[in-house]
Amino acid sequence: MLFFDPLREEDPRLRLLAVGILTGLSILLAGLWIVQIALAHRFQTSAQNQTFRTVRLPAIRGKILDRNGSMVAENRPSYNLDLYIDELRPQFEQAFTRARAGRKLSRAQRTELRNQVRYAVVSNTVQYVAGALQTPITLAEPELRRHHNQWPYRPLVVLANLGPQQIARFLEQAPACPGLELEIQPVRFYPHGPAVSHLLGYLTRDDFALEDEQGGCNYSLPSYQGAVGMEYALESDLGGKAGVKLVSVNSLSYREAWPRQPADGKAIDHDGVGTLAETIFASAEPGQNVVLTVDLAIQKAAAAALRTVGANVRGALVVLDPRNGDVLALASAPAYDPNEFVAPVSRARWEQLNDPKLRPMFNRATQGAYPPGSSYKIITALACLESGVLNPANLETPLYNPGFYQLGRRTIRDLAEPGYYDFRRAFKRSSNTYFIHYGLKAGRERLLELGRSAGLGQTNGLPTRQEVSGWVPPPDQVRGLWNDGNTANLCIGQEITVTPLQMAVLTAAVANGGLVYYPRLVLRVEPPEPGLEETQTNYFEPRLRALLPARPASLDIVRAAMLADVEESDGTGHAARVPGMYICGKTGTAQITQGRAVVDHISWFASFAPCDEPRYVVVVMVESGSSGGHICAPVARRVYEAIQRRLKANPPTSAAVARHD
Secondary structure (H helix, E strand, C coil), rough: CCCCCCCHHCCCCCCCCHHHHHHHHHHHHHHHHHHHHHHHHHHHHHHHHHHHHEEEEEECCCCCCCCCCCCEEEEEEEEEEEEEHHHHHHHHHHHHHHHHHCCCCCCCHHHHHHHHHHHHHHHHHHHHHHHHHCCCCCHHHHHHHHHHHHHCCEEEEEECCCCHHHHHHHHHHHHCCCCEEEEEEEEEEEECCCHHHHCCCCEECCCCCCCCCCCCCCCCCCCCECCCCHHHHCCHHCCCCCCCEEEEEECCCEEEEEEEECCCCCCCEEEEEEEECEEEECCEEEEEEEECCCCCCHHHHHHHHHCCCCCCEEEEEEEECCCEEEEEEEEEEECCCCHHHHHHCCHHHHHHHCCCCCCCCCCCCCCCCEEHHHHHHHHHHHHHHHCCCCCCCCCCCEEECCCCEEECCCCEECCCEEEEEEEEHHHHCCCCCHHHHHHHHHCCCHHHHHHHHCCCCCCCCCCCCCCCCCECCCCCHHHCCCHHHHHHHHHHHCCEEEHHHHHHHHHHHHHCCEEEECCCCCCEHHHHHHHCCCHCECCCCEEEEEECCCCCHHHHHHHHHHHHHHHHCCCCHHHCCCCCCEEEEEEEEEEEEEECCEECCCCCCCCEECCCCCCCCEEEEEECCCCCHHHHHHHHHHHHHHHHHHHHCCCCCCCHHHHHH
């Protein structure tokens, strides 16, 4: 061949040049083979990653129901009007060309002009829609820029939660509204609003939730997570499993539309309308349903009873089942509407929700730590009985109360009128003198240890982000620091702080014979689809925390005194009396001091009923209350009346009673 003939000549330089050319061609051919054959799959995947974005699809949250199957949190469809901004690009380009008008602009000036033109076109579209729907709609330029820069693939919500008339008007005007679509989104809904707010908590919106079970996503559709309360505590069950979809995007990260394909495979395009290139990679799995221990009827009655104190009442109310620790109601006032947090909360509303005095978002039932006042005399009485300083031989021995107790140079005021008091009268009239006299004899250690054995000053392990421990120190922690003055204060419920839920646990232990239960909020977690409950339901059993170190005889004496406090006309808790309920109770009023000045009062009423077969514990706490008997006892009466009406309408069956055991 002519090409190889010169190589036969004895010319080493020519041969070296030929070898170099052949080597180069071989390298090129090898590289071409590697790119086209060996690494073909890798480059195909890379190209796909450059044109597709993974989008996290939030799952539908599970429902929350009360113990009787009534709905307390569910999902409702919300009809949103969405605008896909990229579909207005032809209008953007026309408006930009007119605005530029042959001017020479720098890169920064062109970018700013495009932002202004984009806002003008989108704003005009929004105003057209507002006129068609007869609904005012505003769109701030910073909001549009933020959306365009962060979520170009995602539609811009122009109007959320459209009503039936608005939907009908839009459908009439839809052909004249390019880029606008009506889409359905499930939205959390709380049918009973403020009545369950502190129990359930609320949701917070997360626009950047990119982690998912598939290993991470490029983008996320708006999702919601529990912030506090049961929504937070059971997030892993309620939240479900997020899904993933692939979205085809263009070079600007806007979603792409593929032309529709007929049966013969030839691309067609009707007025430029195409099908979105979206593929579900992994479907979202809905969350589990949660059944609470709460009785919705009692919960609503508790919230309503608190409101009767006044418009700006600050208080809490807890209802427990003493047989197993089930929380039947947990209310705090003032309350808020958890539905407010589904949509953005305005700055003015945030200021109201964070009012430093009212604190509507503060769960006083579990987060508020207060001195228990004379309601702690339940513990003082048990400590005196268990130590032997009070016994059947001296329970009826009168002790004179001059209207105060003199401890050295300190005078402790007694709100009970001067006179002679035996144990029964001292308990129902709440005599400070009587209980300080015998409490000092029982001793600081026994008073503190008995309170802590009932769970006071300790958290109950609620996973709601809304619980504090209060302060009831172990005896050895105050040894050498407390004097008789501190112990005298302890006898009448000062020096320590407890939560309303802790006082309910204590009262339940007195009612049931000394069993201290952990409060139970959840009965079971079950699948959202019926028919799978038997195999996939997670049941939560009652948990016994401790035994109250008190003899049955001592508990009987205290229960009889608590019954007298309500049933007898001169008892401080008589305002709680409900004929036929036989309520046992103890009132309390604690002082809040700054230095030596009294700045506020905390009023209490701790109770249970019926006396012989306790089924309900009701504890009421009100800040700035004049006294437990005047403020809290009437609130408890309203709850007991609601319970009584419910029992008459739906008497318990043997099966229902068995479930409590």
